[in-house]
Amino acid sequence: MSRDRKRVDVLVLGAGAAGLAAARDLSHAGLHVTVIEARPRVGGRVFTVHDPRSPVPLELGAEFIHGESAETLPLARAAGLAVLELPVSHDFASAGRFKPMGDFWRLVDRMNHDLARRLAARGKDFPVSEYLDSRRVPAASRGLLRDFVQGFYAAHPDRLSAQSLAVETTEGDEEDEVEGKQFRIANGGDALMKWLRDGLDPDRTEVRLSTVAESVQWKRGAVTVVCRGGADRARLPTLSARTMLITLPLAVLKAGMVRFDPALPPPKQRALAGIETGQVFKIVLRFREAFWEEPEFLRERRAKAGSKGLSFLHAHGAEVPTWWTSLPVRAPVLTGYVGAVAAEQLLAEEPPSRLERSLVALSEVFAVPRRELEEQLDASATHDWRADPFARGAYSYIGVGGNDAPRALARPVDGTLFFAGEATNGAEIGTVAGALSSGRRAAREVLRVLK
Numbered sequence: 045m046s047r048d049r050k051r052v053d054v055l056v057l058g059a060g061a062a063g064l065a066a067a068r069d070l071s072h073a074g075l076h077v078t079v080i081e082a083r084p085r086v087g088g089r090v091f092t093v094h095d096p097r098s099p100v101p102l103e104l105g106a107e108f109i110h111g112e113s114a115e116t117l118p119l120a121r122a123a124g125l126a127v128l129e130l131p132v133s134h135d136f137a138s139a140g141r142f143k144p145m146g147d148f149w150r151l152v153d154r155m156n157h158d159l160a161r162r163l164a165a166r167g168k169d170f171p172v173s174e175y176l177d178s179r180r181v182p183a184a185s186r187g188l189l190r191d192f193v194q195g196f197y198a199a200h201p202d203r204l205s206a207q208s209l210a211v212e213t214t215e216g217d218e219e220d221e222v223e224g225k226q227f228r229i230a231n232g233g234d235a236l237m238k239w240l241r242d243g244l245d246p247d248r249t250e251v252r253l254s255t256v257a258e259s260v261q262w263k264r265g266a267v268t269v270v271c272r273g274g275a276d277r278a279r280l281p282t283l284s285a286r287t288m289l290i291t292l293p294l295a296v297l298k299a300g301m302v303r304f305d306p307a308l309p310p311p312k313q314r315a316l317a318g319i320e321t322g323q324v325f326k327i328v329l330r331f332r333e334a335f336w337e338e339p340e341f342l343r344e345r346r347a348k349a350g351s352k353g354l355s356f357l358h359a360h361g362a363e364v365p366t367w368w369t370s371l372p373v374r375a376p377v378l379t380g381y382v383g384a385v386a387a388e389q390l391l392a393e394e395p396p397s398r399l400e401r402s403l404v405a406l407s408e409v410f411a412v413p414r415r416e417l418e419e420q421l422d423a424s425a426t427h428d429w430r431a432d433p434f435a436r437g438a439y440s441y442i443g444v445g446g447n448d449a450p451r452a453l454a455r456p457v458d459g460t461l462f463f464a465g466e467a468t469n470g471a472e473i474g475t476v477a478g479a480l481s482s483g484r485r486a487a488r489e490v491l492r493v494l495k
Contacts, residue, residue: 058291060088064240065483071245092232101232114477123239126230133355140411160210173201194384198322295436318446321437364405
């Protein structure tokens with residue numbers, strides 16, 4: 045069937061990983077697509093800073109590829125990007141001493157198996173905090189597991205679904221994601237986002253940056269969007285299409301920042317209520333030299349001498365408890381990370397206070413005087429995703445009783461509204477891989493209706 049070239053088939057709301065992946069597949073399938081993005085850039089919560097003074101890209105948002113099965117890997121390879129496998133090296137830091145945390149992964153595995161058994165016995169979901177506060181968990185391990193839940197999932201333990209973790213263990217993904225292989229794109233995560241955008245069919249696709257969708261009017265087979273400028277807030281031309289693919293972050297949808305007329309149906313509202321938005325504080329520090337790589341530094345802190353450099357450090361009790369280096373690339377850059385409750389407390393501080401408290405935490409972790417760290421520090425970088433109006437948070441996790449919510453959120457409405465994004469992918473929720481695969485899944489759903 046011939047098509048009017050001026051007629052848009054699909055409006056894609058959001059140019060993050062999900063939106064770009066979907067638009068790429070749709071445009072190559074012969075559909076005419078307009079991508080609407082509120083920011084002046086593509087990538088969404090993938091936010092890479094290329095500082096000419098830094099030997100490595102600085103990732104202020106999503107950074108890692110978790111596991112070899114992730115959707116991200118084949119796309120990165122197809123894009124010809126350099127993918128680095130990270131050293132599987134995690135150390136506990138306590139009182140200036142570092143020791144391998146291999147036994148910790150067995151503790152996490154035991155937790156997930158225990159959750160599965162408890163679910164089978166109780167027959168209904170419950171918050172992970174109930175398990176962490178039980179006598180089943182040794183007192184010495186309780187704080188470490190709570191740190192893990194708040195860091196890896198960015199989740200409040202009293203809101204996180206026990207079933208969502210037990211399902212991961214049942215499917216055999218947890219070991220691959222947490223203990224197993226992890227990767228990083230050497231060129232920076234934004235290189236993959238640029239490749240996706242550059243791969244859009246130029247004859248069938250338009251990307252409108254700095255375009256904020258304010259309201260969506262829709263009926264079966266027709267969608268109209270009222271937009272304004274991202275910077276000047278000026279009213280922009282109304283956009284229309286046969287269908288819309290919505291890839292907005294969960295918190296943006298929950299906040300009602302885009303009005304739908306008619307409103308999204310009750311099943312969608314229930315689905316939104318079943319998923320939570322996690323908050324993180326992430327700070328990247330660039331020093332004059334990578335002093336933590338010095339043999340003497342490691343000899344003083346490691347119980348067993350070894351040539352392995354530091355990769356990930358975990359320090360229970362520190363305000364910023366998780367730190368990682370740029371290995372396998374050697375660079376004077378450290379990243380600090382904390383999720384959930386502690387992250388929210390830090391984000392409530394002013395930026396200078398966040399930096400100061402990060403340095404104090406790193407001083408505790410490394411057993412290096414804070415003044416020496418400040419003297420070595422060249423620059424710092426961070427992004428407040430909670431305050432970002434087009435994100436309103438870092439990434440999603442499943443709330444108690446919400447295990448069916450991602451699938452319900454993903455379900456199309458009247459063959460006209462389609463949904464993608466990491467929050468719609470229960471198996472890979474909270475990841476770039478989850479966003480990419482959800483975008484491609486939604487593109488297939490659109491094609492079944494329009495082709």
